[in-house]
Amino acid sequence: MPLRSNGLTRRSTITAGAMAAFASLLGARMAFADEKAVMAEIRKLYGDKALAEGRIRLDIPEIAENGLVVPVNIEVESPMTEADHVKAVHIFADGNPQPGIVSYSFTPACGKASAATRMRLAQTQNIVCVAEMSNGSLHMAKANVKVTIGGCGG
Amino acid sequence: MVSRREFLQATSAAAAISVAAGLGPLGRAAAQQRLSQADILRFEPTGTVTILHVTDIHAQLMPLHFREPSINLGVGAAKGQPPHLVDAEFRAHFKVAAGSADAFALTSDDFVSLAKTYGKMGGMDRVATLVKAVRAERGDDKVLLLDGGDTWQGSWSSLQSKAQDMVDVMSALKTDAMVGHWEFTLGADRVKEIADSASFAFLAQNIRDTEWNEPVFAPRKVFEKGGVKVAVIGQALPRTAIANPRWMFPAWEFGIREEEIQKQVDEARAEGAAVVVLLSHDGFDVDRKLATRVKGLDVILTAHTHDAMPGLVRVGETVLVGSGSHGKFVSRLDIATSGGKVSDIRFKLMPVFSDAIAPDAEMAALIAKVRAPYAADLSREIGRTESLLYRRGNFNGSFDDLICDAMLSQRDAEIALSPGFRWGGTLLPGDAITWEAITNATAITYPNCYRNEMTGAQLKEILEDVADNIFHPDPYFQGGGDMVRIGGMGYAIDIGKPMGSRISGLTHLKSGQPIEAAKKYVVAGWASVNEGTQGPPIWDVVRNHVAATKTVTIKPNDAVKVTGA
Numbered sequence: 250m251p252l253r254s255n256g257l258t259r260r261s262t263i264t265a266g267a268m269a270a271f272a273s274l275l276g277a278r279m280a281f282a283d284e285k286a287v288m289a290e291i292r293k294l295y296g297d298k299a300l301a302e303g304r305i306r307l308d309i310p311e312i313a314e315n316g317l318v319v320p321v322n323i324e325v326e327s328p329m330t331e332a333d334h335v336k337a338v339h340i341f342a343d344g345n346p347q348p349g350i351v352s353y354s355f356t357p358a359c360g361k362a363s364a365a366t367r368m369r370l371a372q373t374q375n376i377v378c379v380a381e382m383s384n385g386s387l388h389m390a391k392a393n394v395k396v397t398i399g400g401c402g403g
Numbered sequence: 404m405v406s407r408r409e410f411l412q413a414t415s416a417a418a419a420i421s422v423a424a425g426l427g428p429l430g431r432a433a434a435q436q437r438l439s440q441a442d443i444l445r446f447e448p449t450g451t452v453t454i455l456h457v458t459d460i461h462a463q464l465m466p467l468h469f470r471e472p473s474i475n476l477g478v479g480a481a482k483g484q485p486p487h488l489v490d491a492e493f494r495a496h497f498k499v500a501a502g503s504a505d506a507f508a509l510t511s512d513d514f515v516s517l518a519k520t521y522g523k524m525g526g527m528d529r530v531a532t533l534v535k536a537v538r539a540e541r542g543d544d545k546v547l548l549l550d551g552g553d554t555w556q557g558s559w560s561s562l563q564s565k566a567q568d569m570v571d572v573m574s575a576l577k578t579d580a581m582v583g584h585w586e587f588t589l590g591a592d593r594v595k596e597i598a599d600s601a602s603f604a605f606l607a608q609n610i611r612d613t614e615w616n617e618p619v620f621a622p623r624k625v626f627e628k629g630g631v632k633v634a635v636i637g638q639a640l641p642r643t644a645i646a647n648p649r650w651m652f653p654a655w656e657f658g659i660r661e662e663e664i665q666k667q668v669d670e671a672r673a674e675g676a677a678v679v680v681l682l683s684h685d686g687f688d689v690d691r692k693l694a695t696r697v698k699g700l701d702v703i704l705t706a707h708t709h710d711a712m713p714g715l716v717r718v719g720e721t722v723l724v725g726s727g728s729h730g731k732f733v734s735r736l737d738i739a740t741s742g743g744k745v746s747d748i749r750f751k752l753m754p755v756f757s758d759a760i761a762p763d764a765e766m767a768a769l770i771a772k773v774r775a776p777y778a779a780d781l782s783r784e785i786g787r788t789e790s791l792l793y794r795r796g797n798f799n800g801s802f803d804d805l806i807c808d809a810m811l812s813q814r815d816a817e818i819a820l821s822p823g824f825r826w827g828g829t830l831l832p833g834d835a836i837t838w839e840a841i842t843n844a845t846a847i848t849y850p851n852c853y854r855n856e857m858t859g860a861q862l863k864e865i866l867e868d869v870a871d872n873i874f875h876p877d878p879y880f881q882g883g884g885d886m887v888r889i890g891g892m893g894y895a896i897d898i899g900k901p902m903g904s905r906i907s908g909l910t911h912l913k914s915g916q917p918i919e920a921a922k923k924y925v926v927a928g929w930a931s932v933n934e935g936t937q938g939p940p941i942w943d944v945v946r947n948h949v950a951a952t953k954t955v956t957i958k959p960n961d962a963v964k965v966t967g968a
Binding site: 308310311312314315318320373395397398399400 | 613616642644645646649656657658659662822864865868869871872877879880882902930931932
């Protein structure tokens with residue numbers, strides 16, 4: 250769990266604070282990325298190349314159980330041969346202070362293009378996954394993750 | 404499928420007699436002449452497999468009143484669909500006669516007078532009578548008893564005994580398998596201790612440890628019944644770690660995991676299962692969506708949202724069952740198979756009318772034994788109520804109004820927040836408010852009643868978040884439960900709007916002034932999911948309020964203005 254050791258987290262700060270029943274989602278106002286910031290990051294890497302749908306399986310919970318360590322699994326359909334393989338996969342978030350989450354590089358020797366990690370999400374937001382193929386084409390997938398204050402379950 | 408109709412005919416005749424005779428002892432006696440145990444049990448059997456389903460008993464060992472909701476709004480695809488029907492619409496859809504025993508069991512209007520006619524429902528000794536009768540009729544080798552969870556929480560005796568009372572009772576009932584939700588608020592160690600030693604299987608395909616993502620419980624179990632392999636897959640409440648304190652089971656994560664359910668189904672079929680059942684605690688709307696996406700489930704036994712329906716809901720090849728809550732009902736499904744596949748399903752929602760069903764003596768003795776250590780406390784009268792006190796409804800319930808009044812007065816708060824729990828008994832006007840009645844509405848393992856300051860903006864944010872948890876048009880984003888109950892503050896809600904714009908018109912009721920976003924208000928509440936919450940347990944707050952008030956009267960609550968339904 251690479252993202253757990255974040256020292257004094259936002260959530261624990263709030264938990265210790267005044268709102269015992271329901272933690273505020275945003276606490277102190279800080280600057281967050283947005284959809285534009287994510288697109289700007291993608292342009293930095295790949296210019297204005299077209300982003301096709303499909304081939305990416307982005308497995309992520311609809312609702313985060315713990316915003317500090319949200320699991321994400323990606324798998325990109327590919328034969329992973331010299332001629333046809335996935336070169337790179339990037340994951341972005343449009344509601345965190347910084348849009349970049351993680352980048353993976355693949356070679357045909359990987360056998361398959363899949364990876365799993367956990368990420369911290371500050372609030373409800375979209376996760377964007379971009380895969381770069383060996384022929385230079387790009388694929389994109391997007392999923393919304395809800396980060397909620399919780400409680401009150403029946 | 405003649406069984407339910409026959410019951411209705413029998414009971415509507417009974418209702419006609421009782422209405423003609425007027426209410427009171429004569430009407431009740433007349434009704435019971437026709438409303439017999441045999442009527443409740445009557446069933447045209449089929450096939451070689453019988454599944455009995457109980458769920459959301461919430462640790463209610465004794466008969467009680469439980470009023471079904473008068474407001475139960477569906478959104479998105481569920482709008483206007485069962486189970487989101489109440490009162491006249493519900494009766495019209497399921498062909499239930501007004502004033503009948505089924506109307507009393509399943510709808511809310513005229514509850515007080517019908518309660519006097521038909522008496523209390525539930526009681527695990529009555530449930531045991533029905534279960535034993537079905538086993539005797541069909542043979543033990545054909546009957547599977549499945550428990551949908553929320554069984555171990557909801558009473559003083561279950562809280563004090565850490566659910567040992569319920570485990571003993573459900574073991575004596577020869578439960579075959581169960582799944583969980585509130586069970587987990589006993590803490591991971593206690594749940595594992597019970598699951599590892601109980602006579603029944605504790606199933607949950609969707610609980611994994613956070614470190615290795617390995618299953619914490621067995622995902623499924625295959626039972627051989629009447630020569631047929633029946634696979635039961637467990638599905639715990641996917642939102643347990645959000646709805647309840649995650650710190651009580653910090654190494655577990657949940658989620659819906661529908662691809663994993665599909666794998667379970669496929670593996671079970673490969674092993675030769677002719678019947679595949681999802682024993683689910685997802686909530687009805689989540690399961691209705693799930694049934695369109697997971698292939699090969701014959702039956703989903705739903706839970707969590709406490710819906711009782713006297714008919715099956717079909718989604719493709721899957722049937723969904725809603726067996727209600729608090730021991731009010733036992734569902735029976737007879738399943739016939741041919742060529743390794745389901746060929747016929749017959750269903751009846753058996754209402755557990757405690758006055759019509761003879762208590763099972765062995766179970767009654769066990770219940771008396773497990774309650775004995777607490778019996779003196781439970782029967783202690785704290786006060787009385789002049790009003791009907793109930794819990795269910797999307798926006799408020801009069802028992803919650805009482806709890807909010809208690810927090811406002813005992814904690815000297817301007818605003819009170821009480822969670823939208825769907826469990827807890829109903830009291831009739833004139834009833835005593837006993838320690839048992841108070842704890843039936845409050846018995847949880849995180850009961851502290853906090854007192855804090857919150858800004859108007861924070862209060863609105865809470866309401867928006869909870870509303871989205873109920874009224875998100877995609878059921879996979881819903882967590883179950885009802886709106887948080889508010890004392891001292893009114894608001895307007897447009898349930899059709901998106902998150903962030905449903906709530907408006909926050910009003911401080913005492914002054915009639917609008918709630919100001921930047922202003923701080925003193926707020927009391929309970930059932931915080933945060934560790935280390937300070938304050939007295941909520942049952943003491945309610946007891947002190949009721950003792951001081953002596954006779955409770957709850958005024959009709961019109962502080963929430965609802966649109967967009």
